Amino acid sequence: MLVTKRKPIEEIAGFVAGEKGVFLLGCDGCAAASGTGGEDDVVALKEALEREGVTVTGWKVIDFLCQKALIRTGLRPFAKELQASDSILVSTCGIGIQATATVAELPVHPACDTISLGGIRGEWQGEERCLECGQCFLEYTGGICPLTACAKQLVNGPCGGAKDGRCEVEPDVRRCAWEVIYERLERQGRLDLLRAAPLQVKDHAKMRPPEELRGTRRWAIDVAEAEEVAR
Amino acid sequence: MKLADLFARGKFVITSEVAPPKGTDLSEMIENAELLRSRVDAINITDQQSSVMRLGSLVASQQLKGREIEPVFQMTCRDRNRIALQSDLLSAWAVGIENVLCLTGDHVCLGDALGAKPVFDLDSVSLLAAARGLNAGADMEGNELAGKTDFCLGAVVTPGADPVELQLLKMGKKVEAGAAFFQTQAVFDAEAFGWFMERARAFGVPVMAGIILLKSAGMARFMNANIAGVHVPQLLVDEMAATAKEDRPAKSVEIAARIVREVKEICQGVHIMPLGWEKQVPAILNAAGL
Numbered sequence: 001m002l003v004t005k006r007k008p009i010e011e012i013a014g015f016v017a018g019e020k021g022v023f024l025l026g027c028d029g030c031a032a033a034s035g036t037g038g039e040d041d042v043v044a045l046k047e048a049l050e051r052e053g054v055t056v057t058g059w060k061v062i063d064f065l066c067q068k069a070l071i072r073t074g075l076r077p078f079a080k081e082l083q084a085s086d087s088i089l090v091s092t093c094g095i096g097i098q099a100t101a102t103v104a105e106l107p108v109h110p111a112c113d114t115i116s117l118g119g120i121r122g123e124w125q126g127e128e129r130c131l132e133c134g135q136c137f138l139e140y141t142g143g144i145c146p147l148t149a150c151a152k153q154l155v156n157g158p159c160g161g162a163k164d165g166r167c168e169v170e171p172d173v174r175r176c177a178w179e180v181i182y183e184r185l186e187r188q189g190r191l192d193l194l195r196a197a198p199l200q201v202k203d204h205a206k207m208r209p210p211e212e213l214r215g216t217r218r219w220a221i222d223v224a225e226a227e228e229v230a231r
Numbered sequence: 232m233k234l235a236d237l238f239a240r241g242k243f244v245i246t247s248e249v250a251p252p253k254g255t256d257l258s259e260m261i262e263n264a265e266l267l268r269s270r271v272d273a274i275n276i277t278d279q280q281s282s283v284m285r286l287g288s289l290v291a292s293q294q295l296k297g298r299e300i301e302p303v304f305q306m307t308c309r310d311r312n313r314i315a316l317q318s319d320l321l322s323a324w325a326v327g328i329e330n331v332l333c334l335t336g337d338h339v340c341l342g343d344a345l346g347a348k349p350v351f352d353l354d355s356v357s358l359l360a361a362a363r364g365l366n367a368g369a370d371m372e373g374n375e376l377a378g379k380t381d382f383c384l385g386a387v388v389t390p391g392a393d394p395v396e397l398q399l400l401k402m403g404k405k406v407e408a409g410a411a412f413f414q415t416q417a418v419f420d421a422e423a424f425g426w427f428m429e430r431a432r433a434f435g436v437p438v439m440a441g442i443i444l445l446k447s448a449g450m451a452r453f454m455n456a457n458i459a460g461v462h463v464p465q466l467l468v469d470e471m472a473a474t475a476k477e478d479r480p481a482k483s484v485e486i487a488a489r490i491v492r493e494v495k496e497i498c499q500g501v502h503i504m505p506l507g508w509e510k511q512v513p514a515i516l517n518a519a520g521l
Contacts, residue, residue: 151338152349156356157401159335160389160416163459169338182397194400199408201357201371 002093004036004112006045012089013052015109019086022049022109023078024059025100027092029066036112037061037092045091045111057081065096069228071103082106119148134206140197142184147202149177155200232301233329233383235411237272238437244500245521246303246414246439247512248275251286257294263509264300270513273301273330275414275502282309282342289319293326303385304328307336312352313361313371320365324380332385332414333358333405356404359384363409386410388438389460390418390427398460399430406434414502416460417443419467421493428497439500442490442515444483444508448472484511488518495519 006012016022024042031037039061046056058081062074075082082088088104090097091111101108119129129148137146137155147153151169158178161168165179185191237244249263264274274295278288292302304323306316323331339349353361361371368379386405392398402413413431418424418440431438443461445451448471451463467486474482491501501521505512 151340152335152351152354154335154351154354156354156404158397159354160387160392160398161337161459162392163457165393168459169340178397179394182394191396191400195403199356199360199404201360202352204352 001030001033002095003115003117004031004034004091004093005115006036006041006091006112007110009048009052012045012109012111013049013054016049016054016087016089019054021055021057021085023057023081023085023088023106024049024111025065025071025075025088025090025092026059026061027063027065027090027096028061029064029092029096031065031092031096031112032061037065037096042091045089049089057084065090065092065099068099068103069225071100072228075104119145132207133202135203137200140193140200141181142188142190142193144177144181144184146177146181149180151177153202154178155202156197157194232273234273234303234385234437235383238412238499242272243495243521244273244412244437244439245271245503245516246273246275246500247271247503247505247509248277248303249291249509250277250280251288251291253283253285255286257286257291260291261294261298263505264295264298266509267505267512268298268300270516271503273303275303275305275332278305278307278334278336279310279342280337282337282339282344282347284342284344289323289326289328292323292328296327301330302328303330303332305332305334306358307334308351308353308355308358309336309339310347310350312350316353316358317361317365317370320362320380320382321376324365324382329381330383330385331362332387333362333410334387355386356401356408359386359405359408359410366409383411384409385412385414387415388413388431389416390424390431391416391420391462392460395427395430402431402434406436410436412437412439412500414439415441417441417454417458417504418490418494419443419445419461419463421490423462424494425497437499439502440491440494440498442487442501442503444487444503444505444511444515445471446483446506446508447479480508480511483508484514484518487511487515491515491519491521495521 026042027037042059049056062070087107087109089109089111090100094114097110119131131147133147146155151167152159162176165176167174167176247267249260276288276291279285288305292304295302333355335355339347362384365380368376388402389398448468451468454461455463503512
């Protein structure tokens, strides 16, 4: 799930200033869950824009803007409205906005900022996060990820900035990750693991998705799009 | 001159520190260094401390070196990736810098450029290991250097951290990675520092006790509330609180000198952080019999 937050209306109005009309596109997936891309959200955005003097030619909420085939079919009935528009304002995540920009002939504006989740994946509601770093450190850290739990992403121990066990970055919401790691390993009688851990150096090259995986993803999307075009 | 050579000769090593300016006018930093030069073995140059953008510690260190004041070049991992860090180490050696203090660095959120990217590509331990590698003639990827470095590498430790076990664990990793001396976070409680040294002695690496000049009771309370690993005992807070404003510099010197006297038999040096009161440092050393 990607979490989005609507940009300030003044900022959005600035994007479309001077245009004859703008078509609004929402997304019924993650963005609807975030309160930015559902029907109510898009209608509210339309009204807010109209108060700013922007002409809204029409709007549509599509199930998933991350599916290009759905964007094509979703926009098909709106040829007249799109013709009266200079652009499409897309109220969803960075993926949906880019997907629309690829598929649509008109220029696209973003209505949202996609919020960093620091490694949350899928529908997971817990505190555990994974950055997909490609070199899992969890063996040495009691199953607590230092990349996501430590504000400085330190992999060789704490920085010394924690006060009363709270992280210097967000003392109100975050404990020092290394103290939590220490406590768990101590409880398990496994502190030797921390002492014996080799010098850890992050390899940022591993954070790039491997070529073959990107290929697979690409292939799946290409097949889906080819089927849609054939239909 | 390397600090390690002084420790090897059995000298009780004294360092202090100055901060580069926010801007290009180095005169105040150099004045402060001049006040300290005859009484200390070397002077640390802080690296944009508290994440506040300033003139760089490399050039400031070079400026002191040019005045024959021995610099300890502080380097943090907050602002540079491993390419820039290693490059600056090579540059530092090329301009004659011999002592480097390797730190992780404060987080960007404490400073004056809140939107900056916190880098932390390396941390204090991996920076030490990288610098040791340069001393051995190779970069982190194992590529051979045309001309190697020969730095004396230092690190920091917080004796008052809780749990101290975790500090000792990281201290051990720093020693393994090449730390040849340690400077500590401020010490105000000599007895507690003694317990720490009982444990730290096992590493066989010289430790310099950090000494901060206590300027007022308010400053003491602020540090107790906000600075990690610093604890000013209530007795000292009361002592400052009972001192009239005009007498505070003298009291501050008296307290700092007392702490130095109490710790000097159990560690190998002191690192004095004057925080603007540089001219009091000679008086502290006199009163402490150094």
